[in-house]
Amino acid sequence: MDAKLTTEAHNAQTGAQLLAGGLKALEISRVFALCGDQVNAIFNALSQVGIEVVGTRHETAAVHMADAWARATGEVGVAIVTGGPGHTNAVTGLAVAHGAGSPVIVISGQAPIDKRDRGGTQVLHQQQIVEPVTKFAREVTDVRLVPEMLYRAYMAAVSPTPGPVSLSFPVDVFNARASGYEASFEPHPRKSNFAKIRSVSHDLEGVRSLLSSAKAPVAIVGSGAHWDSGAEHMQSSLKSLGIPLFTVELARGLVPDDGEVCFGYADPRFNKTFRAVEHADLVLLVGTSFDFHTLFGKPPLFQSNAKIIQIVDDPLRSSVCRPSDVVICGNIGKILLELGDLVEDLRQPATEAWIASLRELHASSQSDWKDIAKGFAPSEGVHPLQICRSLARHFTSRTGMTVDVGDFVHWPRTYFPALQRGHLMDGSVMGTLGAALPQAIGMQLAFPGDPIVAFMGDGGFAQASWELSTAVENNLPIKLVVGNDSAWGVELRLQEAEFGESVQCLLPTHRLDRFAELVGAKGIHVESENDLDAAVDELMAAKVPCLLDVKIPRRCGRPMSDIAIPM
Template sequence: MEESLVHTDNKPMKNEGMDGGGAIVAWLKSAGVENVFSVSGGPINSIYRACALQGLPLIHARHEAAACFMAEAQSRVTGKAGAAVVTLGPGVTNAVTPGLVSMLAGTPILIVGAQAGTKSADRGAGMAYDVLPIMKNVTKWAARCTDPNRLQEYLDMAWRKMWAGRPGPVFLEVPTDILSMPLKAEATGTCPPLPGAAGVLAAQADEARKLLSGAKKPLLILGDELFFNRSERLVEAIEKHDLAFATMRLARGIVDERHPRWMGPAYAPCNATLRRAMAEADCIMLLGHHFEFDLEFGDTVGAGARIIQVCSDQELLHRNKRSDIAITATPSAFVEILADLPELNTDKGWSNGLIEAWNKERAAQLGEGDAAGLHPIAAVDAVSEAAPDNTIYVTSHGNIDFWADARLRISAPGRYLRAGQSGALGAEVPYGAGASFADPNAPVVVFVGDGGVGFHVAELDTAERYGRAFIIMVLDDEMWGAIALPQEQIFGETYEMKLPRRDWTKVAEGLGGRGYFARDAEEIKKALADAIASGKPAIIQVPVRSVISPYMAYIS
């Protein structure tokens, strides 16, 4: 460690030795962590002090769940590990839902949780509770360290577990006296290197080449692992073989979705063209993913289709659907093989037909335009037409989000944050805040309904306090639409689903931001431009029609 440590005010301070909190912060810096997200807690004061001494920005949120969501958002934008520090007891249990979201999405975050001092262990200390059993269920690894001189060892274990196979969250609990206890020796403050890339075995490569040489209707599905393991030759392979391709959550933007070979998001419930493609393809290449819910567990794959699945995480191979060729390797290694193959005998009429079908499906989504109120798609389109190319978009798991999912075209990796397989509401606003810290130069737009915005709207204040800005598009249909609309279809009535129209613009203003009320596309564009120019967090409230999304209509 350097002889001179630094406060956030950039005044040098003499090295006074290092305690457990200092060792954690030094390690976080070596791991490339850019911000520590947290909520006030006395037991973690030593970490707070170390952040100031060592120059690691500390972002103080309004709720532990929001702090952890912000850490995950940073990971989703940068591809690096995010970090959050929470106090003991309820501070840790507030981190459970973000842990679950991160676990199911496959995003790497480290959550450090405090615990009562070792001298009061199992004596009923204030706020103390054994949270390890809970956290073990929502993370890849959870452990407790009770020796400050072993913190480096435990953090290294956490790092290896976080990145092994499919990335995910890890949790380390440290009692407060261990955090403040001096180390016997100075911490090295280094983390292990990331795992090396795994190549494709020669025999499997030959087998894949042989299978592909006979394929006439190949379909390419790009999965989450490609976000962390990218290939510069992916576009080359797509264009060389005239492949129609679809993108899953973290892979959105891995190839610019304005590319003429893109056939929509790889979410079968919102993409009828994808469902058709999976039924008709004679070869499906599934890279960096498995057949999960959004791919209908592989149940709708055509009987004659041959499947090539490539994943670094062996546990995901054959999951839900048996693959003909299952390759334990990085997707980029397989892309190299695909790009080097002689041009496949792709049925261009079939492949081009899929692209045309998706474009027609997308064009027909707006439906009738005469009904009262703005269609949700009209609001989404107004934003995407007016927003700069580098804009980061955020959605979650409500009816509004499902409209945006299939409508947006993402131009680059890390520009689309969607709250994963968990289906959790509440991540949207913290994701927006976290993205604004991860990339302060990019506009951030959150699409959320008038239900979901209420979870963590106070995080507008967090962004404003730190000079960051993001924009919340509240598409307001005065109900919990994702549940209310299917209820109405099934039962002919709804049950406590109505929400009164609240003035969210005043909420934004009260939290130090800007508020706008927009009734049509032109007003949305004007408000968006003004909000971006202001450099302040903002809410743009837009009354919209209650229209069930294709996603909700299909799964309901």
């Protein structure tokens, strides 16, 4: 063999090495993964370049953790799973990230190319499976294209509207070697290079005209503002508009819920103050569009003749559910800076009165909580509201929260204000059971010095319980509060209301604190309000992963249940 060819073959990198090197070039420092035959090579390659691998117990949890990392840090999250059933297990995590608009790269192993359609094991056409829940999905069947496909996937994940992507690599591509031009492709994208469309001054004049004539304007700020490259300046820019704000999804905490400028959750099911938008004559949508949270922008929550202004970074998000009067597409932070200069001193006396009425409504809604927990016998357990009140003694602006699915978690979702960017997460519009625990792990890794509290029901905890061991193995002192009613509480309530009986909604009673101790975490159990404060104090003081198992009444329902939830 020619000596030159021998040297080139020896120096050529494997597909796994090319992928690991590409992730390193993209400044990825940590990935969340579950090992498997088809990804062993990439695990080794990541170790060689110094990228941390956080091992999980389930592929869905790995994607949830990567998603939470992305939401908390503003960086791309990466999950690695094996092929076949490992890939299909990751689909739910991808769907949650897709619903949240979270930039996550899921790297899947895949069966060897020559075993496709020939009776090989774990053979699936993986790209087709994930296309509905990703922005970009590819099966990379040529080792020379590994760096380029990683770059393209990364760019798809971060722009123009963030979202998850999927790359599947057959195991023989990971093991093959490549050299030459394609293999030397070195992606170096940086956030500063993601230039978006600049705003146009005459569009802003149209916004100024509408704002100047509005007497009861509101702004609803959504996830697009969270991902904007100028998000750290977003709070001052939004406040400079001089109109009342509400936040939703990943924008929760971008402007603190202070009851003066920002009035909380843009969802009437969790915020009575938001119901006052029925009187708004102008709605400014910043980085969001009408959806489930805002009852699709229709009456009776919004006036049919209210003016709608949208500032978005992606034209595909404009005029969703109802047409907008003005749409400006571009860099949200830059647009808001320009708009703030234009609307200075535009506020009318009527607008001042409108804001004052919202402040009064917000203050009065806080006092509505006092009698809610009454009417339950002590033997039934501790009402979720009492749990929230006890925890509130420890909560600060740095406390992070992840909330799962079900009636129990709606109490803390409604009770606690969002005070810090990236510190409140849920399962997005997917409403995915069990996501809160792995999300808490991702958030804790992003904010190692902050207390992180996950709220789950007993059913949701069962979906992801072994990830508590992941927290133990990584010395992550997450706090887990489980409302244990030994039931699928939401479905129990709904079935009984509609049919007068329930089917398969009751669960056995388990001491979940004992499970926590089994995997090396701290476990605490409470059945009485008299013991609650001491238990919460112990939970919040714990330096290791800790689970507080609280017996709650079965029929607490959810707060603010006087409003229907359209599907």
